[in-house]
Amino acid sequence: MNKKRPITIEKLQELSTGSKIGVEIILMILLVILPRIFPGIIQIAHPNSLAINFILGVSTSIFYELLQKKYQKDGKDFTWIINAQIITSTVLLTWMLHLVGRINGPLFVIYLLMIMESALNLTTNLPNIVITIATTATIIEFIFLVFIGEIPLNLYHLLQLAIKIAAIMLMRSYGVALAQTIISEKKANEEIQKSTRKLRYATRKLQKANIRLRELSTLKDEFVSIASHQLRTPMTAIKSYLWLVMQKKDEALNSKDRKNLDRAYESTERTIALVKDMLTVSRIEGKRLDLDMVEIDLYELAKKVCEELKIKADEKGIHFVLGSPKTKTIVKADQERIREVLQNLTDNAIKFTPKGGRVRIFFKKAGRRIETSVSDTGAGISKQDMPKLFQKFSRLEHSFSKIAETPGTGLGLYIAKQVVGLHKGSIRVKSKVGKGSVFTFSLTEG
Amino acid sequence: MNQKDKNGQKRILIVEDELYLRELYQEVLEEEGFIVETASDGMEGYSKAAKGGYDLILLDVMLPKMDGLELLAKLRKGPKPKSANGPIVLLTNLSKDMAISKGKTLGIDGYLIKSDLTPGEIIAKVKNYLKI
Numbered sequence: 001m002n003k004k005r006p007i008t009i010e011k012l013q014e015l016s017t018g019s020k021i022g023v024e025i026i027l028m029i030l031l032v033i034l035p036r037i038f039p040g041i042i043q044i045a046h047p048n049s050l051a052i053n054f055i056l057g058v059s060t061s062i063f064y065e066l067l068q069k070k071y072q073k074d075g076k077d078f079t080w081i082i083n084a085q086i087i088t089s090t091v092l093l094t095w096m097l098h099l100v101g102r103i104n105g106p107l108f109v110i111y112l113l114m115i116m117e118s119a120l121n122l123t124t125n126l127p128n129i130v131i132t133i134a135t136t137a138t139i140i141e142f143i144f145l146v147f148i149g150e151i152p153l154n155l156y157h158l159l160q161l162a163i164k165i166a167a168i169m170l171m172r173s174y175g176v177a178l179a180q181t182i183i184s185e186k187k188a189n190e191e192i193q194k195s196t197r198k199l200r201y202a203t204r205k206l207q208k209a210n211i212r213l214r215e216l217s218t219l220k221d222e223f224v225s226i227a228s229h230q231l232r233t234p235m236t237a238i239k240s241y242l243w244l245v246m247q248k249k250d251e252a253l254n255s256k257d258r259k260n261l262d263r264a265y266e267s268t269e270r271t272i273a274l275v276k277d278m279l280t281v282s283r284i285e286g287k288r289l290d291l292d293m294v295e296i297d298l299y300e301l302a303k304k305v306c307e308e309l310k311i312k313a314d315e316k317g318i319h320f321v322l323g324s325p326k327t328k329t330i331v332k333a334d335q336e337r338i339r340e341v342l343q344n345l346t347d348n349a350i351k352f353t354p355k356g357g358r359v360r361i362f363f364k365k366a367g368r369r370i371e372t373s374v375s376d377t378g379a380g381i382s383k384q385d386m387p388k389l390f391q392k393f394s395r396l397e398h399s400f401s402k403i404a405e406t407p408g409t410g411l412g413l414y415i416a417k418q419v420v421g422l423h424k425g426s427i428r429v430k431s432k433v434g435k436g437s438v439f440t441f442s443l444t445e446g
Numbered sequence: 447m448n449q450k451d452k453n454g455q456k457r458i459l460i461v462e463d464e465l466y467l468r469e470l471y472q473e474v475l476e477e478e479g480f481i482v483e484t485a486s487d488g489m490e491g492y493s494k495a496a497k498g499g500y501d502l503i504l505l506d507v508m509l510p511k512m513d514g515l516e517l518l519a520k521l522r523k524g525p526k527p528k529s530a531n532g533p534i535v536l537l538t539n540l541s542k543d544m545a546i547s548k549g550k551t552l553g554i555d556g557y558l559i560k561s562d563l564t565p566g567e568i569i570a571k572v573k574n575y576l577k578i
Contacts, residue, residue, distance in 0.1 A: 225540075229508060232539040232561040237466040243564045244474070272561045292547070 057175020065183050217286050224282040231275045239268045277411035281392065284418045291334040291422060295446045298329040298338075298372055302361050305343045309350060317355045323362035329370055332446035337419045344412040345374040345439045352378035353436070366442065369425075373440040380433040389429060390417040416441070456501040456576055457481045461491030461517070462537065463509050467560065471504070471537075474565045475572065488512025492520055498527020502575055504558070507538040507545045514538070515545065518552045533575050 146153060242265045246258070253261070283289040306322045313320035331338075342361070349359045357377040364371040381389065393410035420427045420441045431437035458480050462468040465486070472482045483500075485491035488509040495503055495517070507514040514536065521534075533555035538545055546557050558571055 229539050233464050233467070236539060236560045237464070237470065239561070240467070240470050240565050243566065244470075247566070276561070290547075 054171045054175040057171065057173065057177075058179040059175075061176045061179030061183070065179070221282055221286045221288055224279055228275050228279040232272060235268055235272045235275070239265065239272065242268060274411075277415060280415050281411055284415065284422075289337075289419075289422060291337065293332050293334060295330055296333055296335045296338065298331060298342075298363065298370060298443075299325050301335065301339050302342060302363075302372070305339065305346055306361065308343070309346055312347075313350050313359060316350065316353070318350055318353050319356075319358040320350070321358070321360045323360060325363035327363070327365045327370075328445075329363050329372075330446045331370055331443040333423050333443055334419075338423070338443070341416045341419055341441060342372065342374070344416050345441075348412065349374050349376035349378065349437075349439070352376060354378065357436075365445075368445050369442040370445055371440050371442040373438050375436060375438040377436040380435055380437055381429065381431040382433050386429070386431070390414055390427070455479060455481050456578075457483065457499060458572070459483050459485065459491070459494055459500040459503045460537070461485045461488070461495070461504065461509065461514065462506045463487055464506075470565065471568065474569060478569055478573075480572075486510075488514065488517045492517045495521055495531060496524060496527060498531050499529040501532040502572060503531055503534045504537040504572075505534055505554075507536060507540050507549075515548055515552060518549065518554065522552060535571075535575055 242261060246261050302322055310320060346361060353359055353376045360375045362373050390413050392414045417427050423443055425441055425443040427441040429437060429439050458475055460468060460471050460482060463486050468484050472484055475482045483494060485494050489511040492512060505514045536549045536554050536557040537560060539560045
């Protein structure tokens with residue numbers, strides 16, 4: 001399963017390391033093998049010494065690396081070991097060469113190599129003193145060799161020597177570079193593997209948590225759904241029995257009882273609405289609100305809403321108008337949900353408009369969208385209240401205490417915004433304090 | 447055989463487990479002159495409905511022993527009663543998107559959301575379904 005990952009950084013690094021090593025191997029082959037095949041033409045340095053230097057380069061680098069690893073693990077300083085190693089090998093090599101009587105070999109090359117190695121290997125804690133000593137020793141050795149006639153002060157010989165030294169140094173540095181490339185790639189790979197492991201672990205943990213959260217969300221949804229049903233059953237009984245009592249003839253109830261019953265009935269209705277809205281919110285937030293998208297006529301829908309709310313508007317003495325649209329008002333939407341949105345906006349408008357005011361529903365075409373607006377001549381919404389308008393339970397206290405007789409659930413506009421949003425539509429409000437508000441939602445033409 | 451033939455009264459079956467609501471609906475519908483029979487769980491509801499002869503069946507969804515939708519499915523699959531039942535209407539408090547869409551696939555003739563309706567509105571809707 002996990003093998004099916006796309007091209008990763010690991011893979012790219014493997015490739016680049018491979019190509020780097022490849023180039024180095026080819027260069028090594030050219031330097032070691034070509035002089036063997038064409039000894040007359042290419043006289044750089046003895047092939048054996050080139051190969052040996054290459055291997056030396058690799059091995060010293062690895063030696064340094066191991067040293068570094070061991071000492072870094074213990075948290076100790078290891079530069080002194082490297083210094084000691086350089087000094088020891090310099091002394092040892094010089095002594096060995098003198099011992100076997102090969103004084104005629106250009107010894108200073110070895111010193112140069114030492115310096116180069118330490119410089120290549122030690123990016124930090126460069127042992128300056130050691131380098132100074134080695135450099136000084138090299139110069140002394142060079143002068144010494146010239147003095148005893150080992151190096152003739154002859155331009156041709158000096159050039160040859162320089163080429164030899166350069167070739168050997170090149171080989172040695174290739175060795176070091178190769179080893180270091182391998183080491184650093186290995187390190188990088190280890191790092192990547194480590195972080196990949198960590199990442200995988202974290203991903204697994206997150207996946208588990210996500211599954212759990214989803215389960216919890218489903219549980220919550222189910223709980224709210226069942227609770228809503230369970231709550232609504234007794235609420236229905238209360239509402240229905242209250243209604244039965246309220247049907248009694250006027251003589252049977254005195255006005256105080258009637259008022260009390262009205263209030264009890266209204267409160268029951270509010271509770272039912274709240275329970276319903278909470279279920280809807282739970283659905284929306286659990287992304288489980290299914291929309292039954294069909295072609296609907298917004299004007300027809302508005303007619304129904306008007307019929308339902310006409311009595312309420314009349315009771316309050318509000319002039320309630322439905323403007324007939326100039327264009328078609330067909331959209332693709334969930335009839336029930338959009339009806340709820342329109343009903344909610346209209347109900348709010350009636351609620352917040354004082355006696356003698358005006359509430360109007362009207363339509364407008366804007367491009368491929370049909371805009372449905374509900375305007376009122378209510379108190380309006382102040383600028384600081386605007387951002388709170390479409391939030392959950394964000395009733396605007398002052399405006400309620402002034403005008404509204406029955407507070408809402410505080411979820412209506414939140415649900416309206418979410419429902420319109422699920423239809424890929426938008427909802428907006430324009431308002432002037434003291435003048436009134438216009439709520440507009442737009443849906444794409446069906 | 448049908449009682450409605452005797453005196454023109456329509457027969458309604460209410461399958462509802464909640465005692466208060468069952469009695470309330472029975473009461474208000476009987477006052478309107480209907481013959482009302484009731485069942486308090488799915489099994490009882492099924493055995494009554496399977497006999498046939500109801501002009502309207504009001505069926506709750508959440509019921510003990512057998513839920514309303516199971517009852518509906520069983521009724522659709524089972525043998526047809528001698529005298530066919532009239533419309534079957536879901537009587538529920540469940541939200542619109544859940545039970546009702548399932549009910550629609552089982553061929554319900556409509557649905558009533560209990561908490562949305564007053565007894566008066568229930569009577570009006572019942573009369574509507576019975577085409578009175």
